[in-house]
Amino acid sequence: MAETAAAAVLLPLAGRRNVLVTSALPYVNNVPHLGNLVGCVLSADAYARYCRLRGHNVLFVCGTDEYGTATEARALQEGCSPREVCDRFHALHREVYRWFGIRFDHFGRTSSQQQTEICQGVFRRLLDNGWLSEKTIQQLYCGSCERFLADRLVEGSCPVEGCGHDSARGDQCERCGELLNSIELIDPKCKVCGSAPCVRDTDHLFLELPLLKEKLEGYIDGASGDGSWSHNAVHVTNAWLKPRCITRDLKWGVPVPHDKYKDKVFYVWFDAPIGYISITACYTPEWEKWWKNPENVELYQFMGKDNVPFHTVMFPATLLGTGENWTLLKAISVTEYLTYESGKFSKAKGIGVFGNDTKDTNIPPEVWRYYLLTNRPEESQFWKLYKQDPPGCATVMKTSVGLVYLLACLLEPFMPSFSKEVLQQLNLCPDEHLSFCDEKGDRDKAKRPWDLIPSGHRIGKPAPLFKGLDDNTVKGFKEKFAGSQTERRLRAEVAAQ
Known part of the structure; x- marks a missing residue:
């Protein structure tokens, strides 16, 4: 449900794999549509549930992104205050996610005192360190x-x-x-x-990303080198290394703690990712055990593709610039746009199926979850990628082969000869490679399909694993095996005469 999931506060545990999961904070100026759901909160929920089943120590946080122009514009349009807009839509978001069975450990909001304090603290460190x-x-x-x-x-x-x-x-x-x-x-x-x-x-004030380039590229190379970032994410990231404005001429937002800029607020894409931290701070005063603990905490983030550069460049550069030991992004899951009637879902224009519409269909939430997750829009038509994006194609193919290996392992207790044949076609020796071990040394491999097959590996010659049965063959079997064994024997004897 879209609230604190348990009374006990979750903190990182020694000797456990501690996983911090966030989804892109949905903007609060409208009801979330199905594209918002599958791109961030639903995908993150599925992964968080999987991690809990694996026995990992998981904290899943999210909340409404409430500051910025869109909220202020909506308030002007409706003749009310931005706070009133946020209060109304925060409640609507929470209800939609509760109906969809999203199990947040905490679902908060960015218009909190914790957000102001943490955001302004990060700003002061950046200013003192000369990055602005x-x-x-x-x-x-x-x-x-x-x-x-x-x-x-x-x-x-x-x-x-x-x-x-x-x-x-x-x-x-x-x-x-x-x-x-x-x-x-x-x-x-x-x-x-x-x-x-x-x-x-x-x-205005700018974050000098070019000055942070060495720090940022060192982080990106280390974080993306294992394949947990898509090629598209890395490509978009590299194109963003230029100064970025972090202030805006607005009233609704985190005030800039600087005499010259006291009438301005922070740009929403500077302060919004910090919302993950402040929402955690609203959940527990010991939030630093999650966010300043990179040796023991892994951060996984889920979002649509238009949010990528803010999470792979702006957010990590902001944290790196403070000089503090922050928990940085380990893996990013990015979706394409979910389409509606050959176009894109749009909250601004009211186009698409919205979260509150789904209840009116009388279709159970589990059906919606299944449909959205099985139709999750994916960065993987390898026949196009082969020409347009060779590195991306390589990632897709290596991941696909790894998934085939995992399926062969899962099916071995039921269909051992089938699994053996699959591994032979993958050019892997069944006796050496068939394993679903989860001991410490293999733990990472068990969760990352692209690491199961060595780089440069050549698969064997593919061949059909099963032969299809056409209608004539099925009809023949029905005739052949109709009746009892005695009747079939008599029919055979008559036919032989």
């Missing part, structure tokens, strides 16, 4: 509203060649997924009043 800079940038200003327009308060046509989507936001185009700067939009309009904004100068 001040820059004057150009930003759209609405004369009618008398305010600088944050990214999501602007809408226009996408400037990306071949796209031209006429409802692109100031931070990202929903159609092509390209990250944008609001002043790049073609024919921009203020979403509050509809006026055409002008361009003005304004000062």
